[in-house]
Amino acid sequence: MAAAAARLGILVIHNDPVPETEIWRMAPEGVSVHTARFECPRPADTEYVGSPAAALANAPDVVRGLDQLGRLGVHSVALCFGSSSFFGGPAFDTEFAAAAAAHAHGTPVHTAATAITAALRASGVRRPLLVMPPWFTEPTFRATRDYLREVGVERTRLVQFELGPEWDGVARYNAFDEGAHWTIDSAEVHQQVVKAFHDPDHPRPDGVLVPGSGFPARAAVVPLEQELGVPVVTSNQAVLWYGLRHAAPGTGTAGQGSLFTRPLP
Known part of the structure; x- marks a missing residue:
């Protein structure tokens, strides 16, 4: 693990098993994926209609996850909760990434929507x-x-x-x-x-x-x-691709789609 080509962190809502399952299965040998969970901001039995970027980035369980992933030594952290970006627009991505990076000890943070x-x-x-x-x-x-x-x-x-x-x-x-x-x-x-x-x-x-x-x-x-x-x-494919292109540009993964043959735009 100490010599891993890339250590990628992801932030996932409390009851979603899909991002880490898919990203682990797509990740090439030598790449590790590390997950922190936070309580979904959607109140029970309601439609989700967005969260302010600062409020989500400063929620206690999000802060705890970012702190732990940053101290663990991941190369980047991705927020795997695209709906928050869609409702907040690209401005949400920018604001969340800046606030979250401070909690992650300077580790770069991006959203799934940025990767998409x-x-x-x-x-x-x-x-x-x-x-x-x-x-x-x-x-x-x-x-x-x-x-x-x-x-x-x-x-x-x-x-x-x-x-x-x-x-x-x-x-x-x-x-x-x-x-x-x-x-x-x-x-x-x-x-x-x-x-x-x-x-x-x-x-x-x-x-x-x-x-x-x-x-x-x-x-x-x-x-x-x-x-x-x-x-x-x-979404999960894009998160892995984006993280790899930033942390380990020469790292490839076969059989997961044409995206992994492409450089960052």
């Missing part, structure tokens, strides 16, 4: 098919589109992954807390994305973006790129 933005630019994607997790709701749809528009994405077409009928009685914004993330199969992700991509009533997208950190899409990336012939970017 860089990944889209590096991949040349300007008109993605936006695949939203099943627990996102209309306010998050609008916020995500507004955020992407502000960072230069020309056009998005939005589709939402559909859960099975057994979830019909659960409010969408509660589906994650009820365990929906455990039920998502990569083959079903692949099938739904391919169907949406080839919708004859809409222009052909130039890429696919899956922006939810808690949505398990890792295993669908390569099959989708092979079938659709366009770049596929997911």
Whole structure:
């Protein structure tokens, strides 16, 4: 571990197992991933509609996690909670990163949305098919589109992954807390994305973006790129790529998508 090519820190909400699971599985040999958790700022049984950057960066459990990751010696820390950025805009990313770095003893901090933005630019994607997790709701749809528009994405077409009928009685914004993330199969992700991509009533997208950190899409990336012939970017994939490009630029990882062949824009 002392000789690791990169030690990457991630901040994850208290009940989300997906970012660390996916990033560990994608990480090349010699790269370690270190997780700190914080209580999700979404009150129970409500829709999340954003958090002030300073309030989130200075929340006691976020401060504790940043302090511990900084003292551990990670090369960077990523906030794996894209919704906060989407509601706050790029200004949230800048403000959160500055406040959080002070708690992390000067360790660079970035958000998943910052990594996604860089990944889209590096991949040349300007008109993605936006695949939203099943627990996102209309306010998050609008916020995500507004955020992407502000960072230069020309056009998005939005589709939402559909859960099975057994979830019909659960409010969408509660589906994650009820365990929906455990039920998502990569083959079903692949099938739904391919169907949406080839919708004859809409222009052909130039890429696919899956922006939810808690949505398990890792295993669908390569099959989708092979079938659709366009770049596929997911939140957790972008976080790993961005961290590696900053901490260990020569470190590669095979079989996880075309993004890992690209330099920072």
